Amino acid sequence: MEIDAILGDELLEEVLRRLHPHSFFPSSTDDVSLVSKRWLRLYRSSKSRLDLSLSPENCTAPSLSSFLSHFPHLSFLHIVISTVGGCGGDAISAFPDQILHSISLSCTKLTTLYLDHATVSLSPLLSLSNSCPHLTRLSISLSTSVSLHWLRFFRSLQTLSVCFKFVPGESKHLDDDASGGKYFDAELKLENLTMLYIRRGGYGFDWLWRSCKNLKKLQLVRCQGIGDDTSVSSFVNCFKGLQEVELQRCGFVVLEILSKVLVNCTSLNSLLIFNMASSYGLLHQFITHSRCSLQQLDLCLPHDLINYHLSAVADRFRGLLSxxxxxxxxxxxxxxxxxxxxxxxxxxxxxxxxxxxxxxxxxxxxxxxxxxxxxxxxxxxxxxxxxxxxxxxxxxxxxxxxxxxxxxxxxxxxxxxxxxxxxx
Incomplete structure (x- = not known):
């Protein structure tokens, strides 16, 4: 205890910070919080990363705000939302929005936020953009009726993952924010974009493709399309500096994307295609006529890839590293x-x-x-x-x-x- 008295708060906090997250014995870093209330306070203050599993049954918005306030230097937050009976549908649907509001109140230094298994609405996203100006990585789920124009308020965002969830009977008209009027192109800083479950003919993607002029990596997972007719024509706007494309279980839309990449993209160095529909010769055409200098190629094509594709890969992509x-x-x-x-x-x-x-x-x-x-x-x-x-x-x-x-x-x-x- 004499040593404990000699160590100042700043020095002890620095010691605790160096114990994690790469300690050989992660559980021992949690044990230091049991020494005293002072050590618990400083241990929480030293943490920059937090992983939580929450549900309406074990958490309320005020209790979460109070809990998060003990972690003033939090920069990475991963929350998995689970629902296990006991709560009505309204309570469950409102819970993710309440979580985001709590984060906005308590985590102003946040740079990374992953919110899994929950659909959020527009209002808490706008609050988050105001309260967390340093957010660079965000992963969320959205209803297909929520527009993507809120992205222009996240001025530091570089990595975004959005899982779209369709609610039967929802309106096709997209939510608007309070500003109203026509949206103009934005200069988004997004470099890495992941989209899951885009529906064919989906609304609201035209603005996104026109505004993603700094994109380096695009990942599409289980997407039926890339938007409505207007969005399709705007899609090539994000190809200028595109370096990586990943297309996982996207069916026939892969053919449309490959044809556009073939004509419009020259900077691509990494391509992943997982379980596409039959390419009808387009894959071979892409390999033999592509102007890209691929360094990484990842193909999972049980029903389409044949020997002459591999010969074309070896002949065309001489600089392949992977x-x-x-x-x-x-x-x-x-x-x-x-x-x-x-x-x-x-x-x-x-x-x-x-x-x-x-x-x-x-x-x-x-x-x-x-x-x-x-x-x-x-x-x-x-x-x-x-x-x-x-x-x-x-x-x-x-x-x-x-x-x-x-x-x-x-x-x-x-x-x-x-x-x-x-x-x-």
Whole structure:
């Protein structure tokens, strides 16, 4: 206790701050709060990150505001909202808005906010923009009837994730804020944008695409479209500096997006396509005619990718550093072999997940890609020890290695990992 008396608040707070979040024993950092009320106060004051699970049954807006006020330096807040009976529909629907209002009152230094499993409305978002001017990352869910014009009030926002939830019977007319009138293009600072569940013909995206002139990464997940007819024509406005595109389970809209990227985007260096509808030749056209210099390509196309696509990839994208192929059932072992032989030896990451990795391919991989840093051969039951051990001896720069469900490998392969892969 004499040492405790000697340590001033600022010094003790700095000590507590250095204990987390990268402590080897995270639970021990929580134990310091049990020493005394002073340590509890300083421990809370030292925390910059908080993860909470809340529901109307265990939390009210005043109690949350009071709780958050004990964390004056909070910059990262992740809240998962759950509902487990006991509350009426009105209480449940109003709860996320109450949470946002509480955050606005207590977390003025916030830079990152993730709010999961809850739909918020316009008013608390406007309050949040006024109270948290330093917010750079935001993840929320919105009703499809809420417009996106509130984004112009978040002047520091760089990363945004929005999950759209359709409510049966809701109006197609978008909510407006108090300013009224026509909205003009804004110069949003958004660099990373993730959109989930955009409906075909959805309203309100025209303004967003016209205002995203600094976008570097675009991720679309389970989207049926990119907006109404006006939005489609404005979509190319965000392509000028676009570097990464991820399209996950977006069906036929992938074809529309790929065709626009092919014509309008020259800065793309990373492309991920997961489970698209049949490309009707557009994928091959994109590969062979793209003006982009792709460095990362990630494809999960069980029903569309075939051998001649891989040959085109090896021929067209000579600067490829990362290639990930998943569930490419129509690609044969010979197709993989031809692709590997045609590629340059600069590849640093390779994934052949649940592909036809047949005998002899690993030997070629080891000879061809001695600079590999990451390798994923998961779900390939035909892998055997001899070839795999020879591969490890050649690729001794590996830092990440995944062989999940490779049932043909035994303890001999595990021992070889330790002997050959010193940087693993």
């Amino acid at each position: 290639l990930r192929l998943t569930l490419c059932h129509l690609v044969t072992g010979e197709g993989l072999r031809t692709m590997v032989l045609a590629m340059t030896n600069e590849l640093q990451e390779l994934a052949l997940i649940d592909c036809k990795v047949e005998p002899g391919l690993l030997t070629i991989l080891g000879q061809r890609f001695r600079n590999l840093r990451k390798l994923d051969l998961s779900y390939n039951g035909k892998l055997v020890d001899d070839e795999f051990i020879a591969l490890l001896a050649s690729c001794n720069c590996l830092r990440e290695l995944r062989v999940r469900e490779c049932e043909g490998l035994t303890n001999a392969s595990v021992i070889s990992m330790f002997k050959s892969c010193k940087q693993l």
